[in-house]
Amino acid sequence: MPVSVFDLFTIGIGPSSSHSVGPMRAACRFVSELETLGLIDSVHFLRVELYGSLALTGIGHGTDKAILMGLEGETPEAIDPQSINHRVETIRKTKRLQLYGRVSIPFDPEVDLIFQRNETLPFHSNGISFSASDKSGKESFQKTFYSIGGGFVVTEKEANENNAQQTSHAKHSFNSGTELLEIAEKTGLSISEIVLENEKEMRTEEDIQNKLLDIWHAMQASVKTGCETAGTLPGGLKITRRAPELYCDLCSQQEASIRDSLATLDWVNLYALAVNEENAAGGRVVTAPTNGAAGIIPAVLHYYERFTPHANEKGICRFLLTAAAIAMLYKKNASISGAEVGCQGEIGVACSMAAGALTEVLGGTPQ
Structure with missing residues (x-):
């Protein structure tokens, strides 16, 4: 599909479209796909890995906060910016988050949200990988997204298809x-x-x-x-x-x-x-x-x-x-x-x- 005006001008939150808006969309999209696949209720463990520029500058850009809110089902367009810090602090204190806003799972950002500062994925410098596992520890769903600027989020396959069909x-x-x-x-x-x-x-x-x-x-x-x-x-x-x-x-x-x-x-x-x-x-x-x-x-x-x-x-x-x-x-x-x-x-x-x-x-x- 061609790029729309409304892909380029989107209402979101600061401070960065590639490091805040994009990661929140990626996280929300991941849990939405878990819901669509009927897997969300069986998720017990979640692991998030940031690569390249997201890992190196993510803390300063609030990438970690954006991802936590996305995992709880929030979108940049709808979230109340004033609520973010309190909700993130609650997750950090309780070491739990509400997956897609309804499934409570253990999640410690200090352990489960990993900044891979020495690694960059070959496709793009802003890579985010999500992995969900069931109670036994078996991985049930995994996906890698790329925040390619302006809040756009794609998989490598989607990016290649978009280039051909734009x-x-x-x-x-x-x-x-x-x-x-x-x-x-x-x-x-x-x-x-x-x-x-x-x-x-x-x-x-x-x-x-x-x-x-x-x-x-x-x-x-x-x-x-x-x-x-x-x-x-x-x-x-x-x-x-x-x-x-x-x-x-x-x-x-x-x-x-x-x-x-x-x-x-x-x-x-x-x-x-x-x-x-x-x-x-x-x-x-x-x-x-x-x-x-x-x-x-x-x-x-x-x-x-x-x-x-x-x-x-x-x-x-x-x-x-x-x-x-x-x-x-x-x-x-x-x-x-x-x-x-x-x-x-x-x-x-x-x-x-x-x-x-x-x-x-x-x-x-x-x-």
């Missing part, structure tokens, strides 16, 4: 920027219209618009929360949140000065910083296309919505559709994973997404 069902298939521009020239469609036509193969236009606006509203909420929440970010560096103070400073300025081009950039910086700090705190953000770059698209989209004439919901949807087209090209031909291209690689992807999207909604053409 655009085969799209109305307007494109594998490169050149092909995308050729489609635009041939059809007379804008970039956003091309992506919209592809999305309509899977859902109605009304559903697409509603889902895009849900993403926008989640971005607005993360900016608002980031601007209003003071304090210190998690981690050993004890970094103080800066967005609330900057927000107060900007709000104290005269409205006329806000229309100055340099002053508007202060607001754009604020929007990005607010989301980034909310992500660092493990709060609710939208992968855009990753958590590491989650502030850029909301910042530029807020700029469009607040500072450009005639901004409207249709323009917001066009912005997100265009941004997604650019992200699809990176995902197909390079990577959106910081583990593969570095954290600044994620930023570069998001910046080009935002630049292309803003160009379209301000009246630019594909050329």
Whole structure:
């Protein structure tokens, strides 16, 4: 199946799409498959192994916490971020977890969740292996997943199949920027219209618009929360949140000065910083296309919505559709994973997404 806009923009939690969102999805998927296979009630032992980048930087990214919540059946989209620390502490104290939210099994994270820091699986640097055993110790189910960036989770087999079939069902298939521009020239469609036509193969236009606006509203909420929440970010560096103070400073300025081009950039910086700090705190953000770059698209989209004439919901949807087209090209031909291209690689992807999207909604053409 082709990559959807809603695969790239997903509502989740911080601080990392590849190290938090992906592992939670992998763990939840594993226990869901146990349930589907009718094996979950017989599980007595569970072993989780992290490899490569997940093992080396997992503690700092909260990978262990994300996996524990996923094993209890939580998803990044639905979990209450404020509940995570308390629930994880309960698991650590009792050495038990509620598998898929209903089957209590012994599980000691210090013993059963293993960071294989000296081993990387050959397929991808972000590997997670799950193994379930019955009371006799016999393994009943095992599966290895890879968190490949942006919250995407696949097995090696699925990844190979996706590479072969990624655009085969799209109305307007494109594998490169050149092909995308050729489609635009041939059809007379804008970039956003091309992506919209592809999305309509899977859902109605009304559903697409509603889902895009849900993403926008989640971005607005993360900016608002980031601007209003003071304090210190998690981690050993004890970094103080800066967005609330900057927000107060900007709000104290005269409205006329806000229309100055340099002053508007202060607001754009604020929007990005607010989301980034909310992500660092493990709060609710939208992968855009990753958590590491989650502030850029909301910042530029807020700029469009607040500072450009005639901004409207249709323009917001066009912005997100265009941004997604650019992200699809990176995902197909390079990577959106910081583990593969570095954290600044994620930023570069998001910046080009935002630049292309803003160009379209301000009246630019594909050329």
